[in-house]
Amino acid sequence: MDAYLKLCQRVIDEGVWVENTRTGKRCLTVINADFEYDVSDGTLPVLTTKKLFWKPAIAEMLGYLRGYQSAAQFRALGCNTWNANANENAAWLANHHRQGEDDMGRCYGVQGRGWRNPEGKEIDQLRKIVDHLSRGIDDRREIMTFYNPGELDRACLAACMHTHTFSLLGDRLYLTSYQRSDDLPLGHGFNQVQVGWLLMIIARITGNRPAKAFHKIVNAHVYEDQLDQLKTIQLQRTPYPLPKLKINPDIKSLSDLETWVTLDDFELEGYRHHPAIPYRFSV
Template identity: 30%
Template sequence: MDQYLQLCQTILANGAVKDDRTGTGTKSIFGYQMRFDLTKGFPLLTTKRTAMRLIVSELLWFLKGDTNVRTLIAENNHIWDEWAFEKWVKSENYNGPDMTDFGLRAAQDEAFQQIVDEQMTIFRERILSDDEFAKSYGDLGPVYGRQWRSWPSADGSSIDQLKNVINSLKNNPDSRRHIVTAWNPSEVDQMALPPCHTFFQFYVADNKLSCQLYQRSADVFLGVPFNIASYALLTHLIARECNLEVGEFVHTLGDAHIYSNHMDQVNEQLTREPRDLPTLTISSEKESIFELVTSDISIEGYNPHPRIKAPIAV
């Protein structure tokens, strides 16, 4: 994962200081590309522990076209909770403590962090136990899963982009149209978070499947390690579905940034030596990738450095 560490070093050395939507501030560069040969191991970051179980359950959530955090919370996956929680605390039905700018305030105030944690626990419990509450506040709008599997067309029907790409890969592998996009301009304003990983394309050569992702916005410390592993896994899954081997994952970044409150964590990570990459195992018991559950996918030989905590910018 030297490519990832080089990205961090490049931003620290050459990044422009910029304001951002969250009010946190970043160091940022524009236009950067990394390439990962998937035949040489699974690109899961080793300079800090990265939770593969969360990556797997999120990707399967996308593949099933789901957009409600209830599914993820039931699997103890909380990476989307803040955006659903924000929807609740900004609503007229919320009557708890003031949660204005809760992400920034919690990062600076341990006592307030405890209050946020208490309200988040209440929120998660209601999402799991109350169908109407989950419907109102658990749904994130037409985010990735909806666009991948049920893109709304002009005639009122929907387009399953992922199934179409799989069929295209099987029947016309040399096509240059193996594309899935999550960026739907007509629905961006309805999404809890507009897609950061916006567009991906597959390519077949020598019976190997490669994938290139364009990511418009890249949180380099927290998000990018997840994105690398998620799209590497997606490439493996689509290759399996199409009876192909894996080739490369190519990661093209637009605005690649390190948040100002992640600088110490990045510098700590840069002191660590990368370790050998793990290998990916996918159960052969399920015929289709759309039947897989989280426990069907695992990694072996993962020996990372310890986790490094950092606040998420909401």
């Protein structure tokens, strides 16, 4: 929480106004930020200076791991974050690659589970990683990337948190996640939960112990219609201690994640938070 609040204040103090062509709004922006989350004892990095709906954040990442391509599939999991980008993004609505209502195109988990090489063969990045880590293998290429430059025109949104690199030292698993764009008031809370959860769940299904996650951000920004609430509400609040995530012990494999796991299989113990803040979402 301290690192997050310091970054928010840094944006206010040092940020430069940048016009965002996709949203038509200005963003107060800084470049480069690094976060470190120790999840070895089950601590989940959840914002406490506002209420964070942490279950949809997990649902979204679970949908990525399943390779979902439709906003309807995410809604069925309990996540509504893709409704607007799939159905209200003017550029995507006019894109001839769009396959009807709720279609997200070839973004995020579609790339993680079915990256296409030049010959059109699909490569399951996640399955290779799980297979290697389950056997104690780290070839320094345990990388899952959602960012495919050759298919950006086939996606409703280019992946923001785009690449996840797993590293194994003995039976201790580490994760480094790279994010090109970070909406601090809205997106960041989702993303840091996802980084922590991803490390914990991959450690669980590969028989390793979760260690630390490193969350690297390139462009951190606050939209102009979010700035007043950030300064006058969220930055005035005192953080609470972080909660612990409990994972259903029956989750043991990638197949479990792909088939029967739901949000009911995760419980957050000791989550104290300030009230929610209705920040504006930009499509």
